[in-house]
Amino acid sequence: MAQAVAHGGGHVTSTGTSNRKLMMWIFLGSECLFFGSLIATYLIFAGDVIHRGVGPFPHPVTINGEHHEGILDIPLTSTSTFVLLMSSVTMVFAVYGAQHARPKMMKLSTLATIVLGVVFLGFQAFEFATFYHEGLTLGTNLFGASFFVLTGFHGTHVAVGALYLASLLAASFRRNGLGHEAGEHMEIAGLYWHFVDIVWIVIFTIIYLIPSE
C-alpha cells in the first residue's frame, strides 16, 4: 500500500489527504443527513398545511374559493441567495490567496466572505421579523415550525462559519500568519462554507421556488 505524503501536512497519511481535511469531508457527510432530515420534515408537512387551511401559507393559494397571498418574498430572498453565492466566490479567492502565498488577497477575500455572509444573515433576520409581524410564528402552523427550524439551523451554520472565518482572519494577522499550512486551513474552511452554501441552494429551491400544490 503506497504511503503518500499529505500535501502541506506534517504527517504521512495512508490516503495522501491530511487528517483534518478527511475529517471535514466525513463531517460534511453527517451534515447532509442532518439537513436532509430537516428538509424531509419540511416536505412531509408542505401539503398538509394547505389541506388544513391554517395560514399563513408560503405561496399564493386558493382555499374554498378564498385567495390567500403567499408570505414568501421571492425577489427578496433571491437577492440574499445571490449574496450568499457571491460569498462562495470570494471564498474561492481566499483559498487561492492562501495557497499561493498572497496574504493580502487571502485577508481581503476572507473579509469579503464574512461580510457577505453577515449580509445574508441580515436578510434572514429581516425576513424572520417580517414573518413574525405578519402572523407566522413557530407555533402558527407546521409551515411556520418546519420553515423556521430549517432555515434557522441553516442560519446558525452560516453564523458559525462566519465566526470560523473571522477566527482564521484574526489569526492571519499574527507574526507568521496561519503558518505554512495556511492553504490547507483555508481550504478546509472553504469546504465548510461551500457546503453551507449548497445546502442553502437546496433549501431555497424546495421552499421558495417550488410552489406547494
Added chain:
Amino acid sequence: MATIAGTLTQPASSGIWSWITTVDHKRIGALYGVTAFIFFMWGGFQALLIRTQLAVPHGVVIDAKLFNELFTMHALTMIFLAVMPLGASFTNYLLPLMVGARDVAFPRLNALSYWVFLFGGLLLTSSFFFGAPDGGWFNYAPLSSKQYSPGPGITFYAVGLLILGVSSLMAALNFATTIINMRAPGMTMMRLPVFVWMSLIISFLLILALPPLTVALLQLLFDREYGTHFFIASEGGDPILWQHLFWIFGHPEVYILILPAMGIVSEVIPVFSRKPLFGYPAIVFAGVAIAFLGWAVWSHHMFTTGMGAVPKTIFATNTMIIAIPTGVKIFNWLGTMYGGSLRLNTAMSFSIAFIALFTIGGISGVMHASPPVDMQHQDTYFVVAHIHYVLVGGAVTAIFSGIYYWFPKMTGRFLDERLGMLHFWLWFFGVNLTFFPMHYLGLLGMPRRIYTYDAGLGWGLWNMVETIGAYVLAASILVFVWNFFKAMSQPQTAPANPWDAATLEWATSSPPPEHDFDVVPVVRARDPLWHDRDHGIEPAQPTGEHIHVPPPSYYPILIAAGMTVMAMGPLSHLALTAIGAVIVVYGIWGWALEPTE
C-alpha cells in the same frame, strides 16, 4: 518469541491533573472503561429494583411513576452510558495499536469526546433529582409532549441525548479518520483486524444515524419548549414522524451496539483456537452488509402503526435478509474453532457463550420480523427476551471476553482464572435464568412496562425465577469486581504477548509505553505477528529518533463543561446556552492556538 523492546514505563506524570488533561488514547480508553462500568452497575441496580418489584404479583417495592422512570433510565443508561462507551473504551485503547499508529488522528478531540460523555451522562442521570424521563427510552409522541409530560424529565432526555450524541459523533469522526488515514506501512484494509473493521463500520453508522436522531430531539425540544407542533396531531403534526426519525437512528444503533462485540469475538476465538479466523473476507463483507442493510429495516419497530401491506412486506423481507450475513459470521466463528486447538479459559468461554446466546436472541428477532407474528409479540415480554439475549447475552458477554483477553495488555497483570470462571458460570446461568422465561411470559400475554400484575394469571412463578436470575447476575458482577481489584494489587508481570496472539497490540510491552511502539511496525500480512513468527522475521530495532507525543491540554474538559452549560439552557434559562457558547468558543480558540509540538 522475540518481542519488540518496550519499556514498562510509568506514565509521563501521575496525579489527577494528568488524568484531567490527558490526550493519550490509552488513558482515555481507561477513563471510558471505568466510567462506563460504573454506569453499567448503576443500570444494573435499576434493573434489580425493577425485577424486585415484579417478583410477586401486586408488588409494593416501587410505585408506578418511579417504575416508569426506572425502566426508561435503565435502558438509556445501559445503551448510551454503558454498552456504547465500553465499546468506545476498547476502540480507544486498541485502535491505534492495532493499525500501528501511535495515537488517534485527533488526540484532544478524543479527550473531548470522553469529557462530554461523562458530563452528559451525569446530566442525564441527575434527572432523578428533578423528575427523570419516564416515557420509555424510545419516548413516543404524544406522551412526550408538554401536555402529557409536564415535568422536566423529557426535556432532560432531549438535552442529555443531544450532548451524548455530540460525544459519539466526535469519537466516530476521529476513529474513521484514524482507520482510513493512519495505518502503518503495509497495513492494507484487508489486513486490518476484524475489530478495526467493525470500528470503522460503526463509526460510519454513527456519523449517518446520529443526525436524524438529533433532528428528532431538536423537534421534540421545540415542541415542548418553543411552541412548535411537529408531533402534535391536533395541530397538524404527526406522532409517527417521531417514530420514523427515532428508528432510522434506532435500528443502526443496535448494530452499533453489537458490531464491536462481534469484533472482539473475532479477535479472541482465533487466538484460543490457535488458528487464523476462518473466512476473514466473508466476515468483513458480512459486517459491511449488515451495516448497509441495517438502514432498510427501521420500520420493523413500527409494524403495528398501520403502515399498510406494501411497506410492511418490504421491511419484513429486509429484516429477514439481515439474518444471512449474521449467520455467515456465526458459521465462520464455528469454522475457526473446528479443527483448532481450543484453550477454554475465561476469555474464550465468554466468546463461545456469545455465539450461543446471541444466536438465541437472533432467532427470536427473526420470529418477530414477520408482521403477523409481531402483532402478538409487540409490547410483550417476548421482545424483552429478544433484546436482552442480544444485548446482555450478546454485547455484554463479548465485552467481558474482551476484558479478560486484553486485561494483561492494558494493565500488565492477569485477572484470576478461577474467579473468572466463577464469574463466567454465574453470568451464563444468570442470563438464561433471567431472560429465557421472558419468551414464555410474553407469549402468555404479559405486557412490557407494567409496574405490577394480578395474581392468578400464571405469571408469578416465572417472574420470581427471573428475579432470582437477576440477583445471580448481580453476584457474578460482584465476583468480577473482586477479581479486578485483586488483580490490580498484583505486580505487573505480564509479558508483551502472553496469549501468543497475532495482532500488533501484542508487539509492544504490557502495558505499552506512552508512545505505544518504540518502532512503527511494518506489516507484511494479516495476523502480522504469526506471519513474522512463522517466517523467522525479527522485529526491527529502535533507531533512537525522537518520538513526538502530543502534549496534554485542559481545553477538552473546559469545552465539555461549556457544552454541558449550553445544554442546561432549555432546562432552566436560555441565558445558560449563551454563556456556555462563550466558554465553548473561548475553549476552541485556546485549543486552536496552543502548541502541539
